[in-house]
Amino acid sequence: MEVKEQKMKVGVIGAGSWGCALAILLQNNGCQVSLWGHRREQIEKMQASGECDKLPGVMLPKEMSLTWDLSSCLLGKDLLVLAVPSTATRETAEKIKPYVEKNQILCSVSKGIEEDSLLTQCGILEDVLGKDAKVGVLSGPSHAEEVVKGLPTVVVAGSRDIAVAEFLQNAFMNENFRVYTSTDVTGIEIGASLKNVIALAAGMSDGLGYGDNTKAALITRGIKEISSLALAMGGLPQTLSGLAGTGDLIVTCSSRHSRNRKAGMLIGQGLRPKDAMDQVHMVVEGVYSAKAALALGKKYQVSLPIIEQVNEVLFHDVDPRLAVRSLMERDKKSEIA
Numbered sequence: 001m002e003v004k005e006q007k008m009k010v011g012v013i014g015a016g017s018w019g020c021a022l023a024i025l026l027q028n029n030g031c032q033v034s035l036w037g038h039r040r041e042q043i044e045k046m047q048a049s050g051e052c053d054k055l056p057g058v059m060l061p062k063e064m065s066l067t068w069d070l071s072s073c074l075l076g077k078d079l080l081v082l083a084v085p086s087t088a089t090r091e092t093a094e095k096i097k098p099y100v101e102k103n104q105i106l107c108s109v110s111k112g113i114e115e116d117s118l119l120t121q122c123g124i125l126e127d128v129l130g131k132d133a134k135v136g137v138l139s140g141p142s143h144a145e146e147v148v149k150g151l152p153t154v155v156v157a158g159s160r161d162i163a164v165a166e167f168l169q170n171a172f173m174n175e176n177f178r179v180y181t182s183t184d185v186t187g188i189e190i191g192a193s194l195k196n197v198i199a200l201a202a203g204m205s206d207g208l209g210y211g212d213n214t215k216a217a218l219i220t221r222g223i224k225e226i227s228s229l230a231l232a233m234g235g236l237p238q239t240l241s242g243l244a245g246t247g248d249l250i251v252t253c254s255s256r257h258s259r260n261r262k263a264g265m266l267i268g269q270g271l272r273p274k275d276a277m278d279q280v281h282m283v284v285e286g287v288y289s290a291k292a293a294l295a296l297g298k299k300y301q302v303s304l305p306i307i308e309q310v311n312e313v314l315f316h317d318v319d320p321r322l323a324v325r326s327l328m329e330r331d332k333k334s335e336i337a
Contacts, residue, residue, distance in 0.1 A: 007030065007031065007032050008026075008171060009031070009076060009077045010032065011033075011034050011081070012034070012035045012081045013070075013082050013092060014085075014092075015042060015046070015052075017144040018083050019109075020144070021052075022081055023035040023060075024061060024064070025147060025172065025177060026171065027063060033061075034067055034072065034077070036070060038068065039068070046060065047066050054144075055145065058148045074099040075099055075101075079104070079106075079107060080105070080106045081138075082107065082109065082110060084110060085285070086288060089108070089125070090124050093125055093129060103134070105164055105167055106125055106135050106136070107135075107168055108135070108136070109139075110285075111189075111193050112285045113292035113293060113296065114292065118295055118296055120189035121137065134159075134164050136185075137185060138155055138172065138179075139155060139156055139158070139188050139189070139243070139244040140153075140156050140247055141154070141155075143251065143257040153176065154178040154180070154243060154247075155180070156244050157169050158181070158183065158185045158189075160183055162181065165181040168181075184239040186235040187230045187236050187240055190230040191248060192248060193292075194222075194226040194289065195226065195245075197286045197306075197310050198226070198249060198306060201222070201306050202215055202252075202261055203258075203260065203263060203264020203265040203266075204264040204265070204323075205324075206261070206265045207264065207266060207270075208269075208321060208324070218306065222253070225303075225306055225307060226249070227241075228304075229297055232302050260285065262280050263277055264286075266279055266280070267320060273287065293307050305330060309327055
């Protein structure tokens with residue numbers, strides 16, 4: 001693997017599967033990486049074994065630093081990668097605020113919408129750290145389990161400041177991990193957040209025993225809903241037909257690695273949503289974005305029938321079969337409308 005000429009110093013905040021995968025990628029790219037986890041026992045376990053506890057069998061580069069001390073992960077770094085669950089983004093942003101330096105680049109790799117504020121992940125970071133913070137996002141069809149194996153993966157780095165997007169492109173890109181740039185942060189983050197909600201529906205379809213026809217319909221009409229909302233919020237159509245839109249939606253609705261699809265499948269098989277989430281053993285981002293997505297639809301007067309029915313199943317005890325019937329029996333309309 002070609003090593004980058006300059007030793008970039010990077011702090012990765014969050015030692016889950018995605019945080020570990022990106023920390024390994026950046027270290028192998030020639031960066032000097034410090035990986036932070038909030039649980040001391042987790043970090044000590046990984047230090048002792050040399051293995052990522054969220055990705056069994058995946059060894060951590062010996063040169064990579066592991067820490068539970070937040071300041072040591074942040075100070076003096078060129079790039080900070082926030083890889084915490086979306087529900088913890090605001091809390092984490094408040095924690096790192098005293099240490100963030102003026103010229104540091106911050107990259108969110110989480111996907112979700114905050115329920116109370118209806119802000120995306122970059123929006124939360126700017127809300128806490130200020131509008132002058134150099135914030136970007138990395139998104140696209142990219143399961144950690146495949147990235148750590150070096151399987152070809154293609155994503156998009158976005159920022160309203162193209163220089164920040166290009167900085168992220170240079171940091172992450174290698175021969176197995178291709179990175180495009182974009183200034184459409186809204187489109188990227190709405191696509192990234194809502195695809196998790198649609199993936200819950202796709203999983204429910206699988207759990208109910210429905211076939212390929214149903215899955216294809218959910219993906220196709222799902223991207224229609226995601227695109228309609230993103231465009232109403234100022235996103236670009238190219239983004240939604242690209243990696244952060246259609247690409248991420250396809251992989252999340254169909255992959256065995258998808259926690260949202262898995263949770264939906266368990267719900268379709270009869271488990272209550274809370275029990276399904278417990279069985280997945282990881283944060284199911286789509287559950288936390290579902291209410292916010294519906295609220296955004298109402299705010300921007302965009303119809304989101306699939307997302308509405310996902311909310312009915314998750315929060316109002318509606319049987320998934322009845323939710324599907326509600327979708328199928330909607331009034332006649334043109335596909336183009």
